[in-house]
Amino acid sequence: MSKSVHHTAKYYGSRVESSDLQTSAATSSSCGISFRPMPKSVRDALSLVHPEVAKKFFGCGLPFPSKLEGCKILDLGSGSGRDCFAFSKLVGPNGHVTGIDMTEELISVSSQYVEYHQKTFGYEKPNVTFVQGYMEKLNEAGIQNDSVDVVISNCVICLCADKRAVMQEACNALKEGGELYFSDMYASKVIPDHMKQDPVLWGEGMSGSLFWRDLISLAHSVGFSTPLLVSASRIVVHNNELKEKAGDISYISATYRLFKLPKTPVLSSATVTYKGTMADSPDELYFDSLHTFKKDVAVEVNGEMAAILQTSRFCSDFKIQMLDKPDSNSESAPQYCHLDPFLWSDKMGSSVKQCSKLNK
Numbered sequence: 001m002s003k004s005v006h007h008t009a010k011y012y013g014s015r016v017e018s019s020d021l022q023t024s025a026a027t028s029s030s031c032g033i034s035f036r037p038m039p040k041s042v043r044d045a046l047s048l049v050h051p052e053v054a055k056k057f058f059g060c061g062l063p064f065p066s067k068l069e070g071c072k073i074l075d076l077g078s079g080s081g082r083d084c085f086a087f088s089k090l091v092g093p094n095g096h097v098t099g100i101d102m103t104e105e106l107i108s109v110s111s112q113y114v115e116y117h118q119k120t121f122g123y124e125k126p127n128v129t130f131v132q133g134y135m136e137k138l139n140e141a142g143i144q145n146d147s148v149d150v151v152i153s154n155c156v157i158c159l160c161a162d163k164r165a166v167m168q169e170a171c172n173a174l175k176e177g178g179e180l181y182f183s184d185m186y187a188s189k190v191i192p193d194h195m196k197q198d199p200v201l202w203g204e205g206m207s208g209s210l211f212w213r214d215l216i217s218l219a220h221s222v223g224f225s226t227p228l229l230v231s232a233s234r235i236v237v238h239n240n241e242l243k244e245k246a247g248d249i250s251y252i253s254a255t256y257r258l259f260k261l262p263k264t265p266v267l268s269s270a271t272v273t274y275k276g277t278m279a280d281s282p283d284e285l286y287f288d289s290l291h292t293f294k295k296d297v298a299v300e301v302n303g304e305m306a307a308i309l310q311t312s313r314f315c316s317d318f319k320i321q322m323l324d325k326p327d328s329n330s331e332s333a334p335q336y337c338h339l340d341p342f343l344w345s346d347k348m349g350s351s352v353k354q355c356s357k358l359n360k
Contacts, residue, residue: 038062039280045089048120049082050113056080056106060155060205060235060253061183066278066285067313068095071149074173075099076135076166076182077156081110081128085117087152088128093121098148099130100141107132136165138173145172149313153182155253158205161196168222174260177311180224181257185235186212186341188250198245206237206246212341215256224258225304228288231255232341254341257288259308267303273319285317290338293318 042064046054057080064083068090075084078099087097101107110130118126133141135156151170160166170180187209201207210218219227235251237243276282276295284294293299300323301309309318337343 036286039064039066041090041280042086045086046082048089048117049085050116053080053082053085053110053113056109057082058155059083059183060185061231061255063152063154063181063183063255064090065150065179065181065257066280067317068150070094071313072147073097074138074143074148074151074170076151076153076170077101077159078110078130079103079106079154079156081106081113081130083152083154084110084128084130085113088117089121091127093123093127095127097128098143099128100133100135100138100143101130102132102134104132135160136162136169138169143169143173146175148173149175149178151178151180151182153180153184155184155205157182158185158208158210159202160208163210164218164222167218167224171223171260176260176262177313177315178260179257179312180260181230181255183253183255185209186215186252186254188212188252188342189248190214191249195245201242201245204242206242206249206251209251212252212254212339213336216336216339219258223260223263225261225308227256227258227339228290229254229256229339229341229344230288232345234342234345250342252341252345254345256339259312261304261307261311265303265307265311267307269300269303269323269325270306270309271298271300271321271323272306272309273298275317275319277317289344 042062059079059082064086068087069092071091072095073087073091075087075097078084078101081099084097084099091097099110101110107130114126114128114130117128131141139145151174157163157166167180174180185205188211190211191207191209195201195207198207215227219225232252232254235253237246237251272293274285274293274295274297278285282295284292286292291301291305298321306320306322309315310320
């Protein structure tokens with residue numbers, strides 16, 4: 001493992017007693033623009049997490065997708081276990097959650113509370129497992145290929161030097177139709193190499209943050225669909241010294257969702273109709289910044305979105321009618337401005353409509 005990995009483990013291990021990081025990324029205030037209320041099921045699950053676990057938690061978002069009951073979930077960089085224990089409630093007794101973290105101190109903390117949450121949720125046996133290991137080498141940690149339904153991560157990939165390896169391993173671990181749903185820190189431009197040598201900047205996620213546009217090509221290169229932006233919120237750097245080191249680089253917390261589609265998907269436009277079958281979304285389903293599906297209202301989607309809905313766990317929640325015409329998603333010169341978290345956060349979604357018109 002690289003020096004940056006060891007620096008990060010030491011940095012977070014030394015802060016295991018409390019979340020005293022130097023940016024707003026690890027605070028609940030940066031969990032994305034609150035233009036929609038948190039689903040009640042997620043609020044209830046988080047409220048049941050032991051206070052000591054929540055106290056020691058680091059994260060920059062709320063990566064909680066819908067429809068998780070019975071799912072097998074893998075949490076990359078599980079930390080104190082807050083998200084894992086909340087997912088434990090959301091997947092139910094027939095689901096399972098695996099948390100992987102490289103930091104021995106945090107694995108120790110999270111493992112202490114497995115029995116507590118099992119009893120709190122009324123389960124006959126635990127449905128959470130914590131393993132120490134590296135996100136870049138999931139097989140070595142016992143995570144098999146094609147074995148999980150959803151991969152989650154909360155502000156951890158920005159702490160990893162080899163992001164392509166992390167993304168590839170996540171894709172490998174997912175079943176076909178599975179989803180990577182994660183929150184992370186992103187930068188407004190490419191981070192210069194000299195910043196990556198600063199252990200504090202790295203530990204704060206500032207020098208390891210990916211330029212948001214690079215996520216798109218990275219996702220495609222390992223086999224994921226085009227990222228879908230779910231939410232975003234600008235990050236405030238509190239420490240003046242770190243702010244000076246960052247210069248004109250801005251940071252943001254953003255949540256994206258990516259899907260593992262078949263290797264040779266048939267991309268054809270389709271008309272889809274949401275059935276209103278999800279308990280937390282009876283009238284409409286907010287899927288991402290471009291797609292809100294209202295119950296019983298048919299809408300046309302491009303080939304990639306049609307493939308996502310057909311092959312993922314959401315297939316039974318939609319009526320899908322394939323259209324006998326070319327895919328409407330023309331990407332000969334894609335703009336991707338609808339995926340820009342800075343633009344989306346600043347405009348609170350209004351720019352998404354403008355961008356859609358520009359790309360037609």
